[in-house]
Amino acid sequence: MPNMLEGKVAIVTGAGNGIGREIAIMMAGQGAKVIINDVGASVSGEGQDATPAQQTKAIIAQNGGTSEISADSVAGWASAQKIVQAAMDHFGRIDIVVNNAGILRDQIFHRMTVEEWDAVIAVHLNGSFYVSRAAATHFRQQQSGAYVHMSSTSGLIGNFGQANYSAAKLGIVGLSKSIALDMSRFNVRSNCIAPFAWSRMTGTIPAETPEQKRRVERIMQMTPDKNAPLAVFLASDAAKDVTGQIFSPRMNELFVYSQIRPIKSVHRSEGWTPEAIAEYALPSLAQGFSKLERSGDVFSWDPI
Incomplete structure (x- = not known):
């Protein structure tokens, strides 16, 4: 099915590098006109540089595709509206939003500052809402649209030193589900990808112990382009x-995730006291407890 996105207009945030760049390139190759949104900041969110977005645009042009650049930030409502307006100004419509922009401010929880928390939430969670909300008006009017949000196994499963990132990424799952429920009447869809890829973001993973080095070696095999076909x-x-x-796309594997549902219950006709919970409920409910695991514990086998 060639040119699966022929005639569509897509916004890809954080499209100057890594996964976002590969998604933008493939979407353009599949016929979409693309707004390359990127402020050109560092992994931690500092600074601005037009070069990454310009490089993505040059690659798309070399491949015969069409794109324009938006350098506005996703982290503010007014600037997010400008990103969507760029699609309207350049191409007259908007059909696809890929919420990929992100930063990292990793820190162990008891040392995490309010600034580290706020910065990550602002880009990942608030940014996904702002850009999605700005596009929603157009999607509703035209009775169509598709959102693709980037979540993470750090939020779905867990990871060390990423309370801000994990909370934002799990929050994006809730945002996506709410969009899917609220906007289905307008033929608008919303889904999440939890990507696996070696990029600037994963380049901060520690590689000091032999176990950590083996993990990083596995991740380095997973190039950003492996995520583009699913998007x-x-x-x-x-x-x-x-x-x-x-x-999730993981090398040549594709996963669909279960979502939180009740898995076990107990009932007591006379109600519950704290003591009764400890004596009767806990032994039964504990059989359904989830392990305290990281993504690397769950995805422990080599990618194929």
């Missing part, structure tokens, strides 16, 4: 019946 599919009409889901 293109989810944005296309071929995924018209897919919404409210969470996926």
Whole structure:
């Protein structure tokens, strides 16, 4: 099915590097006109540099695609509206939003500062809401649209030193589900990808012990382009019946995730006291407890 996005207009945030760049390039290659949104900041969110976005635009042009650049930040409501308006100004419509922009301010929880928390929430969670909300008006009017949000196994499963990032990424899952529920009446879909890739963001993973070095070696095999096909599919009409889901591409593997549902219950006709919970409920409910694990513990086998 060539040119799965022919005639569509896509916004890809954080498209100057890594996963965002590969998604933008593949979407343009599949026929979409693309707004490359990137402020050109460092991994921690400091500074501005137009070069990354310009490089993405040059690659798309070399491949015969069409794109324009937006250098506005996702982290403010007014600037997020400008990103969506750029699509309207350049291409006259908007069909796809890929919320990929992100930063890292990793810190162990008991040392994390309010500034480190706020900065990550502002870009990942607030930014995903702002850009999505700005596009929603157009999606509603035209009775169509697709959102692809970047979550993370750090939020879905867990990781050390990333309370801000994990909370934002799990929050994005809730945001995506709410969008899917609220906007289904307008033929608008919303899905999440929890990507696996070696990029600037994962380049901060420690590699000091032999175990850590082996983990990093596995991750380095997972290049950012492995995530682009899934994003293109989810944005296309071929995924018209897919919404409210969470996926991962891991090298040549694809995963769909379960979502939180009750798995075990106990009932006591006379009600519960704290003592009764300890004596009767806990032994039964504990059989359904989830382990305290990191992403690396769950995805412990080599990618294939």
